[in-house]
Each structure stands twice: as structure tokens, then as C-alpha cells.
Amino acid sequence: MYNPSLLDDARAIAGEIVALRRAIHAEPELGLNTPLTRDKVRGALANLPLEWAEGPSTTGLVATLKGGAGEGRCVLLRGDMDALPMPEETGLDFASTIPGTMHACGHDAHTAMLFGAARLLCARRDQLKGEIRFMFQPGEEGFHGAKLMLEDGLLGGGNDRPLPDAAFALHVMPNAPHGMVAGRAGPLLASADQFDIVVEGSGGHAAMPHQAMDPVPVACEIVSAFQTLVTRQFDAHDPVVITVARIEAGTAHNIIADFAALKGTIRTLSPRHRVKAHEAIARLASGIAQAHGMSARVEITEGFPVTLCDPRAIDLAEKVSGELFEGPAFRRLDQPIMGAEDFSYMLEKVPGAMFFLGVAHQGTDWHKACAIHSPRMVVDETTLPHGAALLARLAERFLELGWG
Numbered sequence: 001m002y003n004p005s006l007l008d009d010a011r012a013i014a015g016e017i018v019a020l021r022r023a024i025h026a027e028p029e030l031g032l033n034t035p036l037t038r039d040k041v042r043g044a045l046a047n048l049p050l051e052w053a054e055g056p057s058t059t060g061l062v063a064t065l066k067g068g069a070g071e072g073r074c075v076l077l078r079g080d081m082d083a084l085p086m087p088e089e090t091g092l093d094f095a096s097t098i099p100g101t102m103h104a105c106g107h108d109a110h111t112a113m114l115f116g117a118a119r120l121l122c123a124r125r126d127q128l129k130g131e132i133r134f135m136f137q138p139g140e141e142g143f144h145g146a147k148l149m150l151e152d153g154l155l156g157g158g159n160d161r162p163l164p165d166a167a168f169a170l171h172v173m174p175n176a177p178h179g180m181v182a183g184r185a186g187p188l189l190a191s192a193d194q195f196d197i198v199v200e201g202s203g204g205h206a207a208m209p210h211q212a213m214d215p216v217p218v219a220c221e222i223v224s225a226f227q228t229l230v231t232r233q234f235d236a237h238d239p240v241v242i243t244v245a246r247i248e249a250g251t252a253h254n255i256i257a258d259f260a261a262l263k264g265t266i267r268t269l270s271p272r273h274r275v276k277a278h279e280a281i282a283r284l285a286s287g288i289a290q291a292h293g294m295s296a297r298v299e300i301t302e303g304f305p306v307t308l309c310d311p312r313a314i315d316l317a318e319k320v321s322g323e324l325f326e327g328p329a330f331r332r333l334d335q336p337i338m339g340a341e342d343f344s345y346m347l348e349k350v351p352g353a354m355f356f357l358g359v360a361h362q363g364t365d366w367h368k369a370c371a372i373h374s375p376r377m378v379v380d381e382t383t384l385p386h387g388a389a390l391l392a393r394l395a396e397r398f399l400e401l402g403w404g
Ligand SMILES: [Zn+2]
Pocket: 105, 141, 372, 373
């Protein structure tokens, strides 16, 4: 049933949402320590009926809104606050004033939309039954901010304060149609682990390789073997990506290196393939090195798990999008994306979903828009009230009806 009143209310506070987004955009912060951004959020939400919790491991903030209509379900909405270590080339009036740092993943927009949702829900407090936790988290870009906030107990999980019953988050997509909401049941994003391999040879003169142990051809063989490994040992319907992104060996034209180092990423969509890929990489690298009379040290560092979305959350978002937006606003994605997200830590513990929000400028060809992590990535700010209304309505409806 089309009923855009919450969207109208979100549009009425669009100026505040955009102002917060621009202020955060101009002063981007990295990693787990985002004090200026935290202070901007607290300032924007001051004087509202929210209970605040923060620390100790990060500058993450949780604002809790207790509904005025009594106890009930608990829902969590999340926005991330950190930027990327890269220069900005957008030419915007409110472009980054901090050299080498840019909000190129849209986390400024996520924080602003979550602020908008908090404003909308505070205004409806009297009718709400249950509790909403607004999670403002730093350290999404590889710093495990969500995991640390969970471990700090900020999001519940103790005896007196259970974890929420549902959790939702949005991520902007500049190269997707303006205002489109998209998601999928099951895996949405991949797990992302890193490997560091060192092939240990024995250096010498480049003209007399037989008197040395040259690790370079061995490293090359390992790189090629990984590509065969992916196609021959893994089911093609459960994708695995292994990319060697960096190779380092040697110092000059005429010296055989002592060692060759390989660094790369492993992406999978299932725990089964994740474990199997780790084992296979270690076995293959060591086995190839050994076959050439050398050895290989293999270190695998676990990153974010697979982002798994609950089918009930996808159904809920489809209904809510139909209420708020005109036309077919919700799209079910056929395929997951092999990128990764640390909201996955939350979805390991609490049913819910992450959705994408198309933020291409209205009337432009979204196919040509610069993607997230581009120094020229831009967001059409008229989509921000859409995101705020969507988050608010997901929470409101979940408190009213649960997954129904
Ligand atoms: Zn990112």
C-alpha cells in the first residue's frame, strides 16, 4: 500500500541530513578513530530522547530510542563513519579539507541517512512499542569496527540486554539507478581474507642460477597454479576468487633474489569454500616450492565473513519500498558481489540484511557514474531522504509486525 508520509517527513528534514553529510564529507577520518565525526553526530542528535553508549575500543556510538508505547521487539539500524586514504578529485564545494583522505565509499551519506532515520523515529516515539538502536560505527574499511563494537557489548548480548531481534543497513551505489533499492536473500557480499606467501630460495649471480635457488619462477608457478586451482577444485556455482595483487622479489638485473613474496586476496561465498580455499592455497604453495627443493611460508589473515541476508528481511524491504516509493523501487539482485562488508559480523549474530541504494544523479546515465572508491565518486543528495525514510520504516514496521 503506497503511503509516502514518512518519505514526505524525511524530505522536510532534507536540509539537516544534507548539512550533516557535507560537514562529515569535508572532514573525513580514517579507521577506528573518528572523533570529529562522532561529535558531529552527537551534536546533530542532541536534545532528543536518546540514550548514548560508546567506547572503549573505538569511537563508535550507539543511540538507543525506547518507544513510548511500551516494551516490545528491538531493531538495530547501522551507518558507518570512516573514510578512505585517498585524495579527492570531485571538485565539490564541500570536498575534503584533509589531504589524502576522502569519503569515497559514501559512509558520510550512510551516517547522515541514519541521523535522518533517528530524527524521524524520535518524532514518532509515542507510537513506537519496543526499542531501536542506532549504530554509528567507525572502522568499516578493513578495521573490523562492527566486530569490536559487538565485543565491547555496545550492541547488547549480555544477560540484561540481549542482542537486537533484527538489523538493517544501507550502502550507497553511485552506479545504480537513482533511488533504486536492491538486495538479495542469502549471500550478498563475499568473505575477504588475505594471504602472504614467501617463497624461500637462496640468492646468487643471475648468470649462474644452478648455483642458487631462484624463488622467482617458483612464485610465478604458484600464481598460475592458483588460477587452475579455482577452476578445477571448486564448484563453479559457488564462486571463489583468488587474486595475487602484489609480487615482490629481487633488487637488480643481475642478482637472483633470496626470496619472493606474494600478497593477495581470497573471496568466497560459503564457509565450506572459505575453509577449503585456505587449505588449498597453503598446500599448493608449499607443494610447488617443495617440488623445486625450496620452501614456502604461508600466512592467511581472516577478514570479514560472508554478508548473509535473511530472506524475511528482503521480503520486508520489498514491502516497505512499495509503501514509500512510487513504481518498482525494489530490485532483487540475481548475483552476489565479491566485495565485502563488516556489517557481516552483525548479520552472523542477528537476522537482517544490507541493502544497496542507487545514488546516481537523476537524469544521468548511471552506467557511466564513478563507482565507490573512485576519487571522483559523487552522490545525488536528493536520494538521502529516501534512505532515511527506508531505514526508519524498516524499523517502525519491524517493531509493529515483526517479520510479518
Ligand atoms: Zn568501501
